[in-house]
């Protein structure tokens with residue numbers, strides 16, 4: 264049976280990378296794969312273990328059809344390697360750190376995908392972005408402002424949407440993620 268794509272989204276700083284890192288072992292034990300993204304961000308940037316490439320290299324990879332999904336946001340380009348299609352075909356569930364802006368295209372390519380939406384109180388979010396200190400103060404404000412664009416877009420009543428609040432301890436969010444995925448018979 265084909266695997267399921269789980270598309271993790273949430274505001275910048277909501278904790279997507281932290282959650283994936285903290286849940287990595289538990290997910291691997293459940294045969295759930297986490298894909299490594301290709302990003303036009305410098306390799307030195309703190310945070311997720313992504314493959315950093317130049318814009319020229321990204322464009323080449325794109326032209327070669329190396330990406331199953333790709334988008335641009337926050338002045339960067341993001342690609343999800345095509346190998347996820349083989350993983351899904353082989354029956355593995357696959358977790359992707361996605362983009363809210365790209366959700367319609369992701370849904371149209373993977374109609375059975377599940378969305379995990381990570382939320383955080385706005386004040387906590389600002390504090391976390393500032394203390395992460397990956398972006399300049401100006402870029403952080405731009406990222407916070409980007410959230411308004413998506414505020415009403417997701418239907419909380421959608422049965423294939425899992426909403427997780429990460430305003431509290433990360434361990435709690437990990438536990439709830441695993442629980443909710445198990446209930447959805449994904450990564451179970």
Ligand SMILES: Nc1ncnc2c1ncn2[C@@H]1O[C@H](COP(=O)(O)OP(=O)(O)OP(=O)(O)O)[C@@H](O)[C@H]1O
Pocket residue numbers: 273274275276277278279280281282310391392394395429430431432433434436
């Ligand atoms: N539950 C939590 N409690 C305290 N700090 C947290 C929690 N979750 C994440 N953080 C911290 O918040 C910051 C943002 O988290 P992270 O980088 O994982 O977010 P992200 O959603 O991947 O952001 P982006 O989309 O911008 O990459 C990090 O410094 C991380 O350590």
Ligand SMILES: O=P(O)(O)OC[C@H]1O[C@H](OP(=O)(O)O)[C@H](O)[C@@H]1O
Pocket residue numbers: 272273274275276279336337339341360361362363364365409
């Ligand atoms: O705002 P939206 O469209 O949800 O997401 C845009 C992109 O920004 C974030 O990446 P990062 O903050 O550069 O790591 C997300 O992971 C996503 O890929």
